[in-house]
Amino acid sequence: MNDPRIMVVDDDQVILESIKDYLDDYSIRTFYDSKEAAGVLRREYYDVIVGDYRMPDLTGLDLFMEGKRYNAYNYGILLTAYADKDLLEQFINKNLVNAILEKPLDLEALKKTIDEGIRYSIAKKRKEEEIRELKQKYEAALKETGYLNEKIIGTGTGLKQVFEQVKIISTTDESILLTGETGTGKEVIARTIHALSKRKDGPFIKINCGAIPETLIESEIFGYVRGAFSGAYSDKPGKIELADKGSLFLDEITELKTEMQTKLLHVIQEKKVERLGSNKSIDVDFRLITATNRNLEVMLKENTFRADLFYLINAFHLHLPPLRERTEDLGELIAYFLDKFTDEINRYDISVEKEAIEKLKTYHWPGNIWELENVIKRAVILLDKNTRNIKKNAFDYLFYPPSASSESLDTSLENLSREIIEKRIDLKTIESRILENIVKHFNGNIMEAVRNTCIPKDKFYRNRTKENSPYGGA
DSSP states (O other): OOOEEOOOOOOOOHHHHHHHTTTTSSSEEESSOHHHHOOOOOOOTTEEEESSSSOOSSOOOHHHHHHHHHHHHHEEEEEEOOOHHHHHHHHHHHTSEEEEEEESHHHHHHHHHHHHHHHHHHHHHHHHHHHHHHHHHHHHHHHTTTTTOOOOTTTTTTHHHHHHHHHTTTTTTOOOOEOTTTTTTTHHHHHHHHSSSTTSSSSSSEEEEETSOHHHHHHHHHHEOOSOOOOSOOEEHHHHHHTTTEEEEEEEEGSSSSSHHHHHHHHHHHHHHHOOTTOOOOOOOOEEEEESSHHHHHHHHSSSOOOHHHHHTEEEEEEEOOOOOOOHHHHHHHHHHHHHHHTTTOSSOOOHHHHHHHHHSOOOOTHHHHHHHHHHHHHHSSSSSOOOEOOOOGGHHHHHHHHHHHHHHHHHHHHHHHHTTTTTSSSHHHHHHHHHHHHHTHHHHHHHHHHHHOOHHHHHHHHHHHTOOOOOOO
């Protein structure tokens, strides 16, 4: 590893010379002119920056802000003779500095602080390098399996903590529970864990517990033998058997009825499965990953989910944050979707202005990544052919729905309320018809309906089962 690089900026030449003499074993570059130092930070990286607050041309605040803008340093030390509480809060709240030293300067205290900054920077760079290597390994594994060539976005920012945990648990065989709202990327994380595990050469078998009708779920999971039921003309292995030597991903596990939860519990405990219509036990070896967007604590209290099953699947819990809690990833996500959609419509060099991105950071994103994808797609499609820059007013509709629509909605709700009060229709029927109409709008494609409306997919599938509707799946 190269020697840590240190920048010291102060308009007092005596202080600069004193620091350089005292720390003569360190790789230090000093600047008397803060403007010159800021210019250097636009093209060079430093592990530690030491900067005075009061300087001509650029203050210490301006200098550190410029450094942050270009990601030019890891650890900041502010020197000041003015113990202004409001000033110090600015530096700390903006995450510009890690330490503040008062003048007159104690060189030994400065040395200790710089040493601390070097250790911090080395540890941070090592962690970032581990994440980069892990990300490359993950992407290579996915290309080998042919599952996905999309970028993983947020591993260095909003999803950093999750990805660090993924690195640890992927090396084990522990059961993993993934929780998070619809559209937060639970399946991508599940596939990541598999791709990084020792089971990566084995199968990754997914079961959407909310998508399979109740009458078929048992035979799909456990399999069956010939003659087990009407229509069972030959033996068929279940999903659990197919996951042998690989990973079994149970998406929306909370949609399983209690009876199915009990049967699944025995399989997980015994690592044996019996096909429907057979008494023969088949040994199975799989790594279990489960996911849900529901509140399991509430379900446990209501006794709608077995506590013993919960403890089995929850050996390691990963919660995926919603987009509104990782808005620092918005810029990179938007850039990714712009590349994707501009390629589809043969329009290039389209960008979203900085003010628009800042505005989008204040939106609550109930549909998470799926909603963002549709928002950017809409903006690209509606962009004037003579314009390449998407401005913030393109997203006004997210914050200010048209009043005409609001009036129309109010009228519709009033009419529906009257129908319910007069018992001409019930709430479940209204919901069922709305869901059916949405799916019809997307030509029977449930996953398209989910992506465009951000309604959880299990609602559509459950509705299809209840109504026995003819519309298709993803």
